[in-house]
Amino acid sequence: MDSRYEVVIGLEVHTQLTTKTKIFCGCSKDFGQQPNSQTCPVCLGLPGALPVLNKQVVENAIKTGLATNCQIAPRSIFARKNYFYPDLPKGYQISQFELPICEHGWLNIETEEGGPKKIGITRIHMEEDAGKLLHSEGNSSQVDLNRACTPLLEVVSEPDMRSADEAIAYLKQLHQIVVYLGVCDGNMEEGSFRCDANVSIRPWGQQELGTRSELKNLNSFRFIKQAIEYEVERQAELIDDGGKVVQETRLFDADAGTTRSMRGKEEAHDYRYFPDPDLVPLVVSEKWIETVRAGLPELPAAKVSRYQQELGLPAYDAGVLSAEREVADYFDALVALHGNAKVCANWVMGEVSRALNENGISVVDCPVSPELLAGVLQRIDDNTISGKIAKTVFEEIWKSGKTADQVIEDKGLKQVTDTGAIEGILDEVIAANQGQFEELKGGKDKLTGFFVGQVMKLSKGKANPGMVNQLLKKKLS
Ligand SMILES: [Zn+2]
Numbered sequence: 001m002d003s004r005y006e007v008v009i010g011l012e013v014h015t016q017l018t019t020k021t022k023i024f025c026g027c028s029k030d031f032g033q034q035p036n037s038q039t040c041p042v043c044l045g046l047p048g049a050l051p052v053l054n055k056q057v058v059e060n061a062i063k064t065g066l067a068t069n070c071q072i073a074p075r076s077i078f079a080r081k082n083y084f085y086p087d088l089p090k091g092y093q094i095s096q097f098e099l100p101i102c103e104h105g106w107l108n109i110e111t112e113e114g115g116p117k118k119i120g121i122t123r124i125h126m127e128e129d130a131g132k133l134l135h136s137e138g139n140s141s142q143v144d145l146n147r148a149c150t151p152l153l154e155v156v157s158e159p160d161m162r163s164a165d166e167a168i169a170y171l172k173q174l175h176q177i178v179v180y181l182g183v184c185d186g187n188m189e190e191g192s193f194r195c196d197a198n199v200s201i202r203p204w205g206q207q208e209l210g211t212r213s214e215l216k217n218l219n220s221f222r223f224i225k226q227a228i229e230y231e232v233e234r235q236a237e238l239i240d241d242g243g244k245v246v247q248e249t250r251l252f253d254a255d256a257g258t259t260r261s262m263r264g265k266e267e268a269h270d271y272r273y274f275p276d277p278d279l280v281p282l283v284v285s286e287k288w289i290e291t292v293r294a295g296l297p298e299l300p301a302a303k304v305s306r307y308q309q310e311l312g313l314p315a316y317d318a319g320v321l322s323a324e325r326e327v328a329d330y331f332d333a334l335v336a337l338h339g340n341a342k343v344c345a346n347w348v349m350g351e352v353s354r355a356l357n358e359n360g361i362s363v364v365d366c367p368v369s370p371e372l373l374a375g376v377l378q379r380i381d382d383n384t385i386s387g388k389i390a391k392t393v394f395e396e397i398w399k400s401g402k403t404a405d406q407v408i409e410d411k412g413l414k415q416v417t418d419t420g421a422i423e424g425i426l427d428e429v430i431a432a433n434q435g436q437f438e439e440l441k442g443g444k445d446k447l448t449g450f451f452v453g454q455v456m457k458l459s460k461g462k463a464n465p466g467m468v469n470q471l472l473k474k475k476l477s
Pocket of ligand 1: 022025026027038039040041042043044149
């Protein structure tokens with residue numbers, strides 16, 4: 001990137017909410033249904049149909065606002081945003097304009113230089129989505145209004161980001177939060193979490209913002225990064241050549257890796273916003289806010305610091321375990337049962353996630369529950385099985401759903417702690433490897449591992465490795 005210019009990025013994120021029904025009517029918002037099968041007079045915009053606000057949408061907005069340090073407005077207003085497009089049956093979109101439900105929030109991101117940086121959140125408002133146009137071959141287009149009136153939260157940031165990497169760090173954190181809260185499924189491919197990026201550049205030291213372009217509907221972290229980086233370069237070259245950036249909306253072409261002009265940018269006044277006369281002002285009581293606050297889950301940032309400070313885990317482990325709420329829940333349950341956080345972390349990040357990946361399933365469907373896994377760890381602790389055999393036990397539980405004790409019993413996996421039995425095997429090994437044994441005696445310590453390994457092999461992994469080591473030492477002295 002051209003270092004003569006400072007990059008300024010603000011982001012507008014649309015998150016589609018996971019409510020069962022739409023924002024102003026009772027229609028289902030299932031994805032992938034027959035076109036126009038999920039519609040009614042309200043979302044079709046028929047004359048005389050009146051919108052009724054979905055309470056769940058408000059609750060989700062409050063949750064998201066609280067999780068992003070926003071102030072929740074005691075009174076907010078729905079407004080009509082007027083524009084004409086075939087996928088918008090009413091000729092206006094119901095949104096919030098002057099008085100949104102959440103304002104003045106922020107998130108801390110980790111920057112390249114290390115350390116947190118605060119990114120301001122200007123506002124979060126509720127609005128309805130438009131329908132969808134399907135363009136077929138030739139000149140025909142069709143409209144599917146199943147998506148019309150689907151509830152969205154628009155999260156608008158301050159222009160606080162200074163690189164594509166900062167933008168991605170902010171977006172990933174916001175994505176993680178809305179998924180943790182369960183307000184959004186986070187599916188970027190289906191457009192449940194999509195982003196418009198306002199990008200401008202200015203000479204270093206200049207206070208005034210440069211003219212921005214708005215990159216529309218970016219729906220993958222990779223595309224967002226590519227689009228911003230391309231756009232910064234384009235603007236810098238334009239200014240270097242004596243040109244001017246014009247304010248406009250641009251589309252990212254993923255195949256070409258470039259952006260192209262879509263239309264001149266509208267200003268707010270182009271939309272002729274006015275309060276929607278069909279909807280009364282929304283009043284949110286202090287009590288409601290507090291009830292929602294009390295029901296919030298522990299958020300990722302809080303988890304990361306608890307895992308490090310209270311459980312003593314390394315930063316890497318804390319980050320991996322808290323990345324997904326379901327994984328963190330599994331880990332928390334396991335720690336509650338077993339107690340040793342580092343051992344639990346190793347198992348969740350090791351065997352558990354390996355098996356989940358191999359089988360392509362999510363942790364919520366993991367056949368080895370935290371209870372069953374805790375049973376395995378307990379048998380390692382009391383020396384019934386070795387750590388190596390524990391992996392076999394884990395696999396058996398995965399297949400059969402039996403408890404660790406049942407598997408150990410059925411498969412005869414109990415560790416051999418009988419000194420006589422282990423010594424017998426060790427003698428066998430020494431007898432078969434006299435030469436190496438003499439070398440070991442002569443001080444070639446590296447051979448210890450060989451002898452322990454042979455005993456473990458002959459005992460099919462059931463000998464207690466600690467005891468093998470002790471007996472071997474005894475034989476050497
Ligand atoms: Zn409807």
